[in-house]
Amino acid sequence: MMQEFSGYLRENGEVGVRNHVAVLSAMDNCNGIVKKISSQVRYVLPITVWYGRTQYSDNGDLTYFNSLVGLMSNPNIHSVLVVSLESVSAKKLCTAISKKTGKRAKYIAVQEEGNSISAVAKGIEICTNLLSIASEVKLEKFDLSYLTIGVECGGSDTSSGLSANPALGRIADIVINAGGKVILSETSEILGAEHILAKRAINDRVKEKLLTIVRNIEMETVKNGINISEINPSPDNKAGGLTTLEEKSLGAIIKGGSSPLQDVIEFGETPKEPGFFVMDTPSPASESMTGLSAGGAQIILFATGKGNIIGSPISPTIKVTGNPNTVEYFGPNIDFDVSSVFLGLQTLDDIKVDLLDFLIKIASGKKTRSEILGDEEIVLKPVPLAI
Amino acid sequence: MRKAICLDEKDNVVTAVSIIKSGEQILYSHNQLNNITLTVKDEVPLGFKIAVTDIRENAPVIKYGEVIGKTTKEISKGSIVHTHNLKSIRGSKNTFVEGGC
Numbered sequence: 001m002m003q004e005f006s007g008y009l010r011e012n013g014e015v016g017v018r019n020h021v022a023v024l025s026a027m028d029n030c031n032g033i034v035k036k037i038s039s040q041v042r043y044v045l046p047i048t049v050w051y052g053r054t055q056y057s058d059n060g061d062l063t064y065f066n067s068l069v070g071l072m073s074n075p076n077i078h079s080v081l082v083v084s085l086e087s088v089s090a091k092k093l094c095t096a097i098s099k100k101t102g103k104r105a106k107y108i109a110v111q112e113e114g115n116s117i118s119a120v121a122k123g124i125e126i127c128t129n130l131l132s133i134a135s136e137v138k139l140e141k142f143d144l145s146y147l148t149i150g151v152e153c154g155g156s157d158t159s160s161g162l163s164a165n166p167a168l169g170r171i172a173d174i175v176i177n178a179g180g181k182v183i184l185s186e187t188s189e190i191l192g193a194e195h196i197l198a199k200r201a202i203n204d205r206v207k208e209k210l211l212t213i214v215r216n217i218e219m220e221t222v223k224n225g226i227n228i229s230e231i232n233p234s235p236d237n238k239a240g241g242l243t244t245l246e247e248k249s250l251g252a253i254i255k256g257g258s259s260p261l262q263d264v265i266e267f268g269e270t271p272k273e274p275g276f277f278v279m280d281t282p283s284p285a286s287e288s289m290t291g292l293s294a295g296g297a298q299i300i301l302f303a304t305g306k307g308n309i310i311g312s313p314i315s316p317t318i319k320v321t322g323n324p325n326t327v328e329y330f331g332p333n334i335d336f337d338v339s340s341v342f343l344g345l346q347t348l349d350d351i352k353v354d355l356l357d358f359l360i361k362i363a364s365g366k367k368t369r370s371e372i373l374g375d376e377e378i379v380l381k382p383v384p385l386a387i
Numbered sequence: 388m389r390k391a392i393c394l395d396e397k398d399n400v401v402t403a404v405s406i407i408k409s410g411e412q413i414l415y416s417h418n419q420l421n422n423i424t425l426t427v428k429d430e431v432p433l434g435f436k437i438a439v440t441d442i443r444e445n446a447p448v449i450k451y452g453e454v455i456g457k458t459t460k461e462i463s464k465g466s467i468v469h470t471h472n473l474k475s476i477r478g479s480k481n482t483f484v485e486g487g488c
Contacts, residue, residue: 158402158434229475241434243476247455344389
């Protein structure tokens with residue numbers, strides 16, 4: 001039977017599983033205004049940032065700028081209000097978002113509005129109009145080929161590699177077989193398992209890209225006098241029985257499934273064709289998921305062991321655990337329980353249909369626990385030379 | 388209900404899926420391996436690894452059929468394998484000196 005979800009068709013042919021009007025800080029000094037606007041208008045999605053003030057140079061590293069454009073281009077966002085101190089950066093962002101997606105991107109610049117109070121008033125007015133337009137978009141049925149799924153793990157323990165990550169891997173294979181895209185991230189948590197992913201690369205170029213991003217992380221930490229295996233696994237990983245980074249990585253990569261590796265993409269980059277991709281991101285979940293959302297993931301499947309609460313505000317984040325203790329104590333933060341697989345009571349094939357059904361429900365509007373509880377964050381690092 | 392899971396025939400550790408008492412005899416299986424008996428020497432928390440053979444000092448520990456690190460001391464069959472007797476091979480200066488990938 002063909003699986004379908006109810007989504008929102010966008011101007012560029014992509015499909016959102018949510019229909020947000022986003023209010024974005026272009027730089028951290030506007031976070032207060034974004035928060036005030038979102039407290040006055042129902043249903044807007046506030047996205048605040050740290051840094052940003054020196055990140056709009058034409059000659060500099062564009063990672064920060066491109067990441068914001070990527071986040072706002074995510075098909076879960078219907079339209080955007082950018083809030084900036086000055087208008088030059090705001091216009092750049094709006095132009096890039098509209099050019100990439102065709103969606104409405106408006107801005108307010110505090111210095112143009114006169115002061116922060118009038119900026120808030122103008123922001124409320126713009127958001128009211130955008131929300132009115134967004135509410136006209138009708139839900140339609142789409143097959144799984146329209147989905148880009150990010151696979152993530154956090155607060156891992158040994159149950160993750162034995163149950164939750166393999167469960168995610170099964171879903172990854174199903175989505176890819178249906179013509180969709182899956183992105184695996186967290187480069188340092190490939191370290192020790194890169195030879196397995198490398199074998200799945202579609203050609204030598206992709207294989208070398210994968211080995212290079214992992215080697216770079218390892219060399220950079222050694223060069224800086226950091227022993228990565230002493231900080232990763234983290235204390236909670238170790239309390240959950242994970243001993244070494246190799247062990248954690250071997251369990252972590254299973255969540256990407258078994259499809260050929262199409263390409264290795266940069267932080268926040270959008271996969272160009274269907275299939276399985278690795279995105280080069282930091283390993284902490286908030287940063288990694290920010291990259292996945294900027295790369296167009298409409299949904300993130302998140303395996304946890306000891307429990308990690310965080311989700312992406314843009315991409316509904318489904319928490320899956322196989323640890324029976326976590327199911328009991330962390331229950332309100334868990335969306336899907338696969339402890340029966342960990343305990344040997346059910347197989348992955350037994351539970352994959354239910355997990356896929358659950359994913360389709362979330363794609364069709366059912367809220368995840370982190371959406372309901374608001375445990376969501378966007379985390380963008382400034383580019384290294386943040387002068 | 389099973390008490391431990393073995394992931395690959397080559398593995399020299401299994402993972403506890405419940406608390407196991409010191410002295411308890413458990414069974415584990417994997418494909419061709421059927422109901423192998425193991426006497427567990429330590430109190431084992433859920434999720435921790437247990438050696439299924441004696442492992443020499445400085446020898447590889449295998450899980451998922453892959454090397455997850457090296458022992459820092461000899462480990463006897465039935466004992467917990469964790470940070471007190473196993474460490475990562477990767478991410479240190481030695482990785483590059485030894486020509487690791």
